Amino acid sequence: MIRFDLSIGLDYTVLTPSDFVFIIQPTNTAHQRVTWERLSIEPNPAWEEQVEGTPPNRHLRLRAEPGSLRLRYEAIVDLVHHFELPVDISEVPIADLPADVLKYVYPSRYCQSDHLVSVAMQEFANMPPGYARVEAIRSWVQSRIKFQVGASQATTSAVETYESCQGVCRDFAHLMITLCRALNIPARLATGIDYGADPALGPTDFHCYVEAYLGDRWYLFDPSGITPRMGLLRIGTGRDASEVAFATIFGSVQWTMPKIRIEAQGDELNGIVLPFRHDYAISTDPAGSPPDEATLMLQAQDFAIKDRALPSAAS
């Protein structure tokens, strides 16, 4: 089990009466328990939390009058991962995809997979299907795209990232999703926090990563490679960033960089480990089978010792 202590601070200067839709609160599921949280918003506008979608995204909606708007959110979140050996995980034939997974094979706003079918076929069609092929896609994206703050915009899509070869975590995620879908592998975007990222990339920030549906559940991938996968918290889940922006604002507003803090709290005696890099496949899919904790924790501690030394560990 992983335990995170996190806080998020958002500050705005509202110029005209404006509507906000935030998706910043971690999802509460069997594999990710929000054990404590506190939200304060100043001044004190009426707000509403609306849970929508599967997995559930927590929409925090409010209307702010001109002046300053200050939002502070704190939470303790426990993650319980499902672990699997990559070699045991296969791709799922279209005919066997669950009804609610099928839609993640189709193109979306930022992931126009219909445009990159030939590219995906050329690079990956010769590889045997399975988890290893999806990891190869992830690795290809990481090595080909340069992490460059400011090189992309809100409108930048995967096709443009494929051309420009630069972007931020969101662009990495969109391109990996697009290539997966072009091969009929369901893939979706999740948002979180960039726990463990190199400080040279800037202060702690929101993060975007990828889930691909393999075997019987959604597995985690970080195409930017900046976060160990065990550190990937789930805030929003969607087809792509068009569905899970951390803040969607209707109105005229000035903003500053989010102030985000995240710490993992290790307590190995109680089975709480710090996120680390290894080569197991991991999942926090709320729809996956609920975790059998005792077993899993033993298993986790077991390979934690063994695999920390693996030189080839991906992320």
Next chain:
Amino acid sequence: MIRFDLSIGLDYTVLTPSDFVFIIQPTNTAHQRVTWERLSIEPNPAWEEQVEGTPPNRHLRLRAEPGSLRLRYEAIVDLVHHFELPVDISEVPIADLPADVLKYVYPSRYCQSDHLVSVAMQEFANMPPGYARVEAIRSWVQSRIKFQVGASQATTSAVETYESCQGVCRDFAHLMITLCRALNIPARLATGIDYGADPALGPTDFHCYVEAYLGDRWYLFDPSGITPRMGLLRIGTGRDASEVAFATIFGSVQWTMPKIRIEAQGDELNGIVLPFRHDYAISTDPAGSPPDEATLMLQAQDFAIKDRALPSAAS
């Protein structure tokens, strides 16, 4: 009430084992009752119907072996419309949009509303918000875009249609949806059959049209203008065509044009009228208040007599 008798025939030559996902069966809701239907598929592959989404799309899934595949579907469908005077219908402030409607303000694969904000503002920002503004968008799209079979492809998006000024019903719908969303008006795509279309446009075919969320429900618009709105059957509903293609095929398959027949059966004594063009706003939103038929039918017959003569009737 409107009553349709329809049949759909789809014929394929399957070259390699292929998966099919069809969305061709009309949705069954309080405003649209499928009172009888029959489906036959030859040869006799295992198939499954999966209902997914809100409003519910009926996914017909099957796997076909090489050889011919023949699908025949017939149905009787009754439509009960909600009528409203356009002048009574307002746009909904963002703050008041229901949680499950909000997502239809965001950009999607074919409707990159983030790209056309300036265009939408220039053309429509000066108009008072309300149904009339959405109808103005519809009318602008109809007059600006030329209906041209073959001028667009499966990958054509609204931004490209805005440039090329030509396309088919799907392109008209994508552009109208995009302009609505750019003004923060929720809009989505529905598929149906082009009842009443000019035979010069070709044989009866599937159709795409638009729903915009106004007042307390989704209202119907046909930006191509080829179908009277009362003739708009609901088959699939989604963000755009990426979610509701009538056939999604994974495999190598040859196909021929769909063979579609649709007839409206009038029986005025029993309150069943033929679709006609008028200026009322109409809705078949499954989430809207259920219809009070007696009243509605009287109302319908009433304005049917009055309004048939209206020279300015839009569609």
Next chain:
Amino acid sequence: MIRFDLSIGLDYTVLTPSDFVFIIQPTNTAHQRVTWERLSIEPNPAWEEQVEGTPPNRHLRLRAEPGSLRLRYEAIVDLVHHFELPVDISEVPIADLPADVLKYVYPSRYCQSDHLVSVAMQEFANMPPGYARVEAIRSWVQSRIKFQVGASQATTSAVETYESCQGVCRDFAHLMITLCRALNIPARLATGIDYGADPALGPTDFHCYVEAYLGDRWYLFDPSGITPRMGLLRIGTGRDASEVAFATIFGSVQWTMPKIRIEAQGDELNGIVLPFRHDYAISTDPAGSPPDEATLMLQAQDFAIKDRALPSAAS
């Protein structure tokens, strides 16, 4: 006649050995005489001026070593305009276009006129051909596009400007050129200095404007409307900005904003007037008939008095 006194200062910090190609010196032609000029470059790299193309562009080429690079250019330039009444200027049938003009009907990097044919036809096909139609295109671009520094990039093309509705003078010029070509009207881009621009748009800077081939020569248009046309100096001339960037740099270099000064020197007794806004068509086409100065100056002074009061003066 118009007389300009101008200076241009460019400062760079060269990080790696770098090649520079500048196009900053005004062209020397019968209608635009560079009567005096001085160029200094520090430190003292070998440089070469290569005149290339028709009209001639003056390429200033040099190779700089790491360190600072400082370029100062000063000149006195006299402009002698050809004047014509708009109503007397017709569009030229394709069959009558000179061989060296024909290429300006074809699409180019930033002016993909093949993409915007339908748009151009819808907006302008119904207007009678002639100078007035080209002015209508110019006016449409000026009113539709918002001048917004930072809204476009070096890669931004006319199709993107048509979508985003914002940009700088270069984007205005590209869109106007594109729409002209889409109607088979030869159009090209010229660079100059934004004499007379509103200081609110920032310090004096390089400028881009349009020439359209009408009647028997190239006439001047300023789609951004920020400069009176009589103030349009000719530096570079090309299909679009890809051919006449004021500085093309091969290497790693830091730069600051150009420091530019331009002043018009009036001396009405000697027939030298200040640029002013009026509705005559004007040209400085080097290939046009050489000016008959005595006549022209009288004419200019004549309408200068009459037309300064015209409320409808375009630019």
Next chain:
Amino acid sequence: MIRFDLSIGLDYTVLTPSDFVFIIQPTNTAHQRVTWERLSIEPNPAWEEQVEGTPPNRHLRLRAEPGSLRLRYEAIVDLVHHFELPVDISEVPIADLPADVLKYVYPSRYCQSDHLVSVAMQEFANMPPGYARVEAIRSWVQSRIKFQVGASQATTSAVETYESCQGVCRDFAHLMITLCRALNIPARLATGIDYGADPALGPTDFHCYVEAYLGDRWYLFDPSGITPRMGLLRIGTGRDASEVAFATIFGSVQWTMPKIRIEAQGDELNGIVLPFRHDYAISTDPAGSPPDEATLMLQAQDFAIKDRALPSAAS
């Protein structure tokens, strides 16, 4: 020396009075002599040949009235190649590029090299500059893009070909040119006839190929690989296809496939050989040093014997 006997037949049904600009006649230069030619056009419209540009493109212009238009052209053309060992040919530093070559480093309509800089850097920046690197680009394009008639349109640019991975010779040429320019290697497009192409690709047709400026002249490359380079005739030369379409038509016209015949006439005793595939770099650059035929012919015959057996011959 190579000798071609060729004929071109073009047939149109003109629906409205239409202007035609043809570029179908081979250029006449020191390295490519048109020793005999005959042109007939029925009915007998006035036509004009205008030679424009460097190297000179022969524009055949005419205006046709409604009815049929029939053009027949025949010619005998001798090619004298300059041969060089690839290892002796270097790339040219920007500072040393001739003034009239520099423009071929800039982006153009179909070759938006500014968009693909990162791609070019990733794939080719690590290779030593020189002819071999340009050949590596050519080979990469040939292996990556699938020759597919109908997969591209008149508006298709190199960026789109890079995404879709399919196209015809024109698309291959545009992508190779774009990648060269992104590395600051001057590259341009030439048109010719697809001598020697596999009949499975269709009847003899016009062809597009690439020239890259290396050492002291323009060298020939065929990224589609369908023609032996010695069989590359020069018809038009330009930045990209926007400048050298074989027919540009202003009007409403129906057309049929061009009827083209080309034969190489061998006469080894007189030093006239048939085109063959080998690994020498070759050029027909009119601006290159004029050929010393006696020497060259000996050299050609010499390696003709040696190199025909080379298994690695590129094209």
